[in-house]
Structure formats: structure tokens, C-alpha cells
Amino acid sequence: MAEAVLRLESLHKSFGGLTVTSNVTFEVAAGELHAVIGPNGAGKTTLINQISGLIAPDSGRIFFAGRDVTDLSAPARAALGLARSFQITSILPGFSAIENVALAVQARTGSSFRFFGRASGEEALNMPALAALDEVGLAARANVLAGHLSHGEKRALELAIALAMEPKLLLLDEPMAGAGREESQHLIAALSRLKGRFPILLVEHDMTAVFALADRISVLIYGQILTCGTPEAVRADPQVIAAYLGEEME
């Protein structure tokens, strides 16, 4: 297997008496789409937050792009090429869609300590931003305020923001959350186009999406990795069926 982009080593996190991440160890290999599934409250979002640097783990190490990033801040990790989307849409509602994405471009190109010159007129920021919007099918909505977009469009915008960062790893926290059936199909299509271009860590509740997209699946239950394997192997795993898939599939 190719060298891992992301490696978690016995990560541990508890809030008070509640253990939300327990001895989690796994890898995302270069070019793979690795899905993490698990029931509500399994600690999926907490795990993503630790990887992106929004919360610090109690113990364990996180390696990204060949270096230990456990003690780096969220912005520092983003600068290394770690992009994420949020389960609860996290965009700038008062900015136009293109400005949302242009900020992501701005973050990785040149200094933002420029006090003069109209940023929204910079083609060097707008063209890549528009390309990213185009990729998720939002190019026609570029000048609409992000807060005025439909829910599905906001989910797509979130994806475009992550894309514009030209990441070394995409962390997607339930990108389909709350999207309608048609919007989900749209997003799945967009994700399958991205697959292979970036390594992706996908946390998702939508089983259709996960089994259609993932190269490998890790099953997280009560903060622990129950099993990790190909979609076929996971689907057939009696432990997984008993703990999670059984109820979900019926």
C-alpha cells in the first residue's frame, strides 16, 4: 500500500466520564476514499474535530503528510493541506458563494495582510474559485449570497470551499446531511468525480453513498474502531451487522 496521508495512533479523548474516542488507530492511504461509519453518538464528529485541530486529544498522536501535527493549531493544519467540511453547514452566509470559495483560494495563495486593492476584483482568486464552484455545479449561483442558497446548494458550496483549498486530504463530515434524495445523488456524483484526485476521509450516515464510494470502511462504535475493511468485508461482518448495519438496513 502507498504511504499513508493520515495516520492516527491510539487516539484517546473523553469528556468528563464519557469516553468518545477510545484507542483509535487507523490510516488513510494516498488516493483512497476511506469512510467512517457508525451510529449516532459513536464519536465520528469528535474524531474529525481532533483530526482538523478543533479539539485536542487526551493522548495519542496524529500524523499528517509525514509529520506529527498533534500539537498544531487548526489553521496550521489547514495550511499543510488539510481541508474539511462540517456536518452542520459552515459557510459565511453574508458573503456571496464565490467569495466564500475565493477566501479558501486566498488562504493558500499569498499573504492576506494586504490592506489595499479590492479583493473581490482579483481574478487570480476568482478564477480558481469559479472553477471549484463549477465542479460542484454551482457556477451559475456564484454571485448569490451564501445564506440565500438552498440547503443542498450550501452542502455543495461547502464541498467547493474544501476543493478550492487544493487539499492533500479532504475530511468530509456527513456531506449529505439533510440533503434531499436528488441533492444526495448530485453530491454522490460530485464525490465520485473527486475520488482518486484527493485522498478523502468520509464520515457519512447515508449507507448508499458510503457503499457506492468507499475503498475502505472503518466502523466506529462507542468511540472504538470495531472493524476496518473493504465494503464487501464490512457488509458481511457479523459483528457489524449485529451492532449497526442490522437495524440500519432493515
Next chain:
Amino acid sequence: MTAPSAPAPALRYRASMPVRELLPIAIFLGFALFPLAAAFGAETYLLDLFMRVMIFAIAALGLDLLVGYGALVSFGHAAFIGIGAYAVGILAAHGIADMSISLPVALIAATLFAYLTGAICLRTSGVYFIMITLAFGQMAYFFASSLAPYGGDDGLTLHARSTLFGLSPFKHERLFYYIVLACLIGCYCLCRALVVSRFGRVFRGIRENATRMATLGFEIRRYQLAAYAISGALGGLAGFLLANATDFVSPAYMSWQRSGELIIMIILGGLGTLHGAIIGALAYMLLGEWLSGLTENWHMIFGPLLVLIVLLARGGLLGLAAQLRSRIRG
């Protein structure tokens, strides 16, 4: 890929552009022509009053930058004005009256104070940010009160206004007035450029969604601190001008009431528009001046009036004007 063409919403923006552009121009034109009108009245008094309006408008612009664009409610902003004023007063007390020295000192001192206190204040947010900025403001106030060699509580009188390489531009009231106006216009243009620049976009983005900005790779506190320091510099400039306009420097310039007045000014005018800060300063100071001429207990009227305006006119006077416009049209 489609070209970045502008659909309907962008067109709507453009339709309201003229008002946004014309209003500041009208304001500055009004200030520029005012001395002509003042010549028919109590010229010295009126020029002095409007000069103070413009000086406080400069400080209010800086505050609006923080509050209106960054949701950073600084309640210690008068300290920056005071520091700028004391720089002039203390240097003058030692015989240094040339502004080639006192102006940079005033600006650097205020900026440095903003930078150092901001680095601490910005570790907090919300109400805590308000309280800690207030605390630093009060610290500066009590420090100035205890400066016995420089008048302590009583403040110190400026025996001569700042000079520039031997010339005294501040001696001629009208010239001084236009210098203050030029400073105001300069600060306004600077702030306008700032909020749409790369830096300004990041700063505004942080107000919208700080977590998102952090995960994009922006160290949010650095941007907020830079804005805080810039805002402090504007306060310092206002202080430099105020000391010269009043020929006096006093700890009262730094009192928390003064900080509160600045906040009221920007809310009164309309937050996050910049020219709203100027309108607010103008409305607040003229209203206060007019009411205090009517009765001794003018605060009894002034207070409820302010509450009423803030309650009824969301978005301040600019918001009120916009409401009226849409009502007339619709």
C-alpha cells in the same frame, strides 16, 4: 466554465450604489462648505464645535471598523484618544511642540497600547471582551489621573498648538478646520479600502464564522489584532487633533463615559457602514449641544431619546432613512 457574469442580486446591489456613494460625498461637501455658513453666525464657536465633531468621527470610524465589521465591541476606545492627546501634552510640557515628532509619537503610542492590550483582550470574546477592554480603558484613565507632573486629575493646558517645522498651521482656525476635514476624509478612504481588501475580507469573514475561517487556514487572532491596532491608531490621531483643538489634555478624555459615547455614536449612525459613524458623531454631538442649550437637565431628555432611536430605528439613522425610502417607494 462560465464567465463570472452578474445575475439579478448583483444588479440589485448596483441600483442602491449611488446612495451609498453619494451620501459620504454629500457629508464631506457639507463639512467643507460649513465654514462659509458659519461666517454669518458665531464663527469661532461653530467651527470649534464642528471640528470636535470631525475629530470624534475619526475615532468613531476606527471603532466602527472593529464593531461593525468584526463584531469586536471595544469599550475602552477613549483610551486611545487620551493617549494621543497626552503624547501632545507631555511632549509640549518638555518643549517639543513640533508635530513631526508629536504626531508620530501619538500614533505609535496609541497603536502600541492597542497592540499590547489587544493581544490580551482578544483571548476572550463577547461580554468578556467588552469587560476587559473597559478594564484597560479604566487603567489608562487612572494612570493619567495619577500623572502628577502633568496635571494629574486636573489635566494640563497646552500653551501652544503643535507646529510644523516652525510654521503654525493650527493657529488659523479655518486652516485647522480643513486640516481636520482632510484627516477625516483620509481616514474614511483608508477604512473603505481596508474593509474590501484581502485583509478586510478575512476580518469580515471571522465575524461571520470564526471556526470556518480557522479551518481555512487563517490564524484569526492575528487579523483581529491588526484591526485592533489600526483602530487604535485612528484613536491616537483623534487624540492628537483633540488636544490641539481644545488646547487642553485631561484624564476625562479617557473616561469610560467617553468610550460609551463613541459606541452610542456608531450605533446611532448605523453600524458597519463607516459613513454611519460620521453621521452618528454629528447627530450625537449636535443633539447634545442643542439640548444642553435648552435646559440644564438635558440628559433627562437626551437619554430616553437615544433609547428611542436605537429601539425604533434598527440600523441607526441610516437604517431609519432606508426604511423611510422604501416606505415612500412601496
